[in-house]
Amino acid sequence: MPTQATANGSPTIHLRAVDGYIITPDGASIYIWGYRDETGRAAQLPGPTIIVNQGDTVTIKLTNELRENVSLMFPGQNGVFRLTNRGAVPVGPIYENGRLVSLTDYVPPRGTVIYQFVASQPGTYIYHSGTEINKQVPMGLYGVIIVRPAGFDPLDPATWSAYGPETDTEFDREYLLVVAEIDPVLHEAVRLGKPYRPSTYRPRYWTINGRCAPDTMLPDRATYLPHQPYGSMIMAEPGERVLIRYIGAGCDAHPLHPHGNHTRVVALDGRLLRNGTQDLSHKHFTVLVGPGQTYDQIFQWDGLGYDPVTNPIPTPIPNLRNQAIGDVGWTMWSGSPYLGQKGDIPIGVTSLNVTGEYYFMLHSHSEPQITNWGEFPGGMMTMIGIFPVGTLGPEVGRLQRNSRANSTRERR
Amino acid sequence: MTFVQVRYGATDSFITMPDGSVHYIFGFVDLTGVPENEIFARRGKATLLAPLLEVRVGDRVELTLTNLGMPQRPDLDDSHTIHWHGFPNQISLWDGVPETSIAVPVGRDFIYYYEPKDPGTYMYHCHFEPVEHIQMGMVGPLIARPADYNPANPLFKTAYGAGTGTEFDREYFLLISELDPVAHEQVHRVQEFDWSEYRPAYWLINGRAYPDTLHTAPDGDLSQQPYHSLIQANAGEKVLLRFINLGFEEHAITILGLPLRIIGRDAQLLRGLHGEDLSHWRDVLYFGAGQTVDVIIEPQQPALYPLFNRGYHKNTNAGATPGGMMTHITVYPAGTLPPQPGPGF
Numbered sequence: 001m002p003t004q005a006t007a008n009g010s011p012t013i014h015l016r017a018v019d020g021y022i023i024t025p026d027g028a029s030i031y032i033w034g035y036r037d038e039t040g041r042a043a044q045l046p047g048p049t050i051i052v053n054q055g056d057t058v059t060i061k062l063t064n065e066l067r068e069n070v071s072l073m074f075p076g077q078n079g080v081f082r083l084t085n086r087g088a089v090p091v092g093p094i095y096e097n098g099r100l101v102s103l104t105d106y107v108p109p110r111g112t113v114i115y116q117f118v119a120s121q122p123g124t125y126i127y128h129s130g131t132e133i134n135k136q137v138p139m140g141l142y143g144v145i146i147v148r149p150a151g152f153d154p155l156d157p158a159t160w161s162a163y164g165p166e167t168d169t170e171f172d173r174e175y176l177l178v179v180a181e182i183d184p185v186l187h188e189a190v191r192l193g194k195p196y197r198p199s200t201y202r203p204r205y206w207t208i209n210g211r212c213a214p215d216t217m218l219p220d221r222a223t224y225l226p227h228q229p230y231g232s233m234i235m236a237e238p239g240e241r242v243l244i245r246y247i248g249a250g251c252d253a254h255p256l257h258p259h260g261n262h263t264r265v266v267a268l269d270g271r272l273l274r275n276g277t278q279d280l281s282h283k284h285f286t287v288l289v290g291p292g293q294t295y296d297q298i299f300q301w302d303g304l305g306y307d308p309v310t311n312p313i314p315t316p317i318p319n320l321r322n323q324a325i326g327d328v329g330w331t332m333w334s335g336s337p338y339l340g341q342k343g344d345i346p347i348g349v350t351s352l353n354v355t356g357e358y359y360f361m362l363h364s365h366s367e368p369q370i371t372n373w374g375e376f377p378g379g380m381m382t383m384i385g386i387f388p389v390g391t392l393g394p395e396v397g398r399l400q401r402n403s404r405a406n407s408t409r410e411r412r
Numbered sequence: 413m414t415f416v417q418v419r420y421g422a423t424d425s426f427i428t429m430p431d432g433s434v435h436y437i438f439g440f441v442d443l444t445g446v447p448e449n450e451i452f453a454r455r456g457k458a459t460l461l462a463p464l465l466e467v468r469v470g471d472r473v474e475l476t477l478t479n480l481g482m483p484q485r486p487d488l489d490d491s492h493t494i495h496w497h498g499f500p501n502q503i504s505l506w507d508g509v510p511e512t513s514i515a516v517p518v519g520r521d522f523i524y525y526y527e528p529k530d531p532g533t534y535m536y537h538c539h540f541e542p543v544e545h546i547q548m549g550m551v552g553p554l555i556a557r558p559a560d561y562n563p564a565n566p567l568f569k570t571a572y573g574a575g576t577g578t579e580f581d582r583e584y585f586l587l588i589s590e591l592d593p594v595a596h597e598q599v600h601r602v603q604e605f606d607w608s609e610y611r612p613a614y615w616l617i618n619g620r621a622y623p624d625t626l627h628t629a630p631d632g633d634l635s636q637q638p639y640h641s642l643i644q645a646n647a648g649e650k651v652l653l654r655f656i657n658l659g660f661e662e663h664a665i666t667i668l669g670l671p672l673r674i675i676g677r678d679a680q681l682l683r684g685l686h687g688e689d690l691s692h693w694r695d696v697l698y699f700g701a702g703q704t705v706d707v708i709i710e711p712q713q714p715a716l717y718p719l720f721n722r723g724y725h726k727n728t729n730a731g732a733t734p735g736g737m738m739t740h741i742t743v744y745p746a747g748t749l750p751p752q753p754g755p756g757f
Contacts, residue, residue, distance in 0.1 A: 255700035255702050257497070257702045259507055260501070260502055262498070262500060278686075278688050279684035279685040279688055280684055282683075283678065284677060285497065285703075288699070303502060303503055304527075313503075313527060315503075315505060315525070317505075318523075323515070323516065323522060324491035324517040324520075327510055331512070333512050333514070337503065358504040358512075359511075359512040360504065360507065360512065361511070365660075365701040366661070366700070367542050368607040368608055370542070370543060371608060374607040374608040
């Protein structure tokens, strides 16, 4: 059952900092720390996506089930308080015996702390631990907060926008891509209680929504990825406005490059790219997502080539015996140049194509990051699927409050 | 509107760094107009960079890719592709991603077809095992001219079309990348390379490291590195610099003494939704892998201006200084240089 915010203006979310394991496509099992909500049993990566409405007074309870102090930071939110018996006190850096032990109010093991803030601005934000940050954040203690603009109604597509009416941020479907890195040496050191020197940070895995390719393309809530519930396959139909939110949760920068078309960057760090009436949005084919940054973008694919009757561009297919298809044993190609058509695929090659859709890769152009410990394909890579008109249901590309799903129907 | 037909071969060769070290590369070789019975002789003659692909909005472009195989690696039966990085509204058939369409096996051809819609600075590269094939050198610059481009008329000699404020007198492309000699050595010796160990030791502009970046004359040692990056202009001229990052790192490029007017990024004129002018000035151009940036400089004083990487350790060749990602801009008194015949000359 969803336990996330309700739209009554004062949602309360209960997170627990816990440990657990994730798996990578090359067979590794990696110990993590992460957040879970009431629906989960162990840490999930990333933490539950929190969706609230602009103007909500958001209360987040954090219970610490780890062996050391832990906390929550809300970059981009103004006026974060901790609720105490004596009322609300502003959070701040904690010094003990002259040493900075946390960037924000923390909770010791087995305790609970309550944070509260007013979500005053719509947009895409990150939350993560503010304690032992160079260990706890790479260990997986991070997640995303989405603040809906005033007037947003999950049941009325006419109200769907990232930043409200008249902001040119309307969308038909939306996707969240949290990017980060994993240095397995850190994770193993933490699991064994051994020391780790942060200056030796050397990622071997690069993740989107806590998964490495090709797992990124698996559905949300895939049962065989129990602690990595969010997929990152982007699916849309031609002409649809697709809101893609990038969040940099790691320590490195990642140049994310979608094939198929440019994206129009409409907001940075939860702030609309507008100066009064002046529009500052811009189209890019690669966006460099730095640590802690969030980018909101509109992607649209409305290219030629999807009409075999008018045949707007010549598309001769050579004899496939002379071409290489599915060198890795599978292909996502339909065998046809046309959208909605399927053609022949050589015998012995598995086509994962459903209904003649086009696939466009979306990946880090710092190409060592699209490997799993050096082995291509892997890492920070997913696909954008452009499906024939009328083939995608309304539930595709819907972010909902239930933490265990990224794209099924949002509930009130 | 022109029907452009080009043909590139995918093969291998060697390149040379200024310290005399020789590095094995994969790459493309220009086969345009080469008779069929001479194609085989182009094996092992890849160049870094791959040939400049220059097209115009409205053109019909047929690009034939021929996989010539790797004479140095006869065991290697990798396919290859051409990915036009940034082509708007691409269909998957021409996108050059083996996992989502077609790749070209050894000894075979495939014809890519494009109708460029948006002017600007792009890049192309092989997308088969891209971490290996890009680092090994299968990269090239790509310029799409606006439909109204006319180099004979200053009002129409522009990056993004007449009236966009992007007029220029000369233009240069600077494709920047890195070279990890261990990766190249491992690939040459048929050994696995762990790409998470990627650590470049050379930083390149147009496939060369300083001071080779300055060598304008044909040079035997640089036979497979055809593009210098010595930028030359007359005082008072507008010089368009098309930066392409096809390395794997972020880079910070600066020109001592010349501020940079950024007029385009990622093959898009810097304009807001309602036509707002978003062009801006920078002293350091910091950009990431897979991005392109169009810059106009207007040097007023005849002088020598150094262009280098503000990440100073990247101005080295395997640790020796000076080297790496550095070149010069030589500015002559007005009227000294004749008009430029084409980009980069």
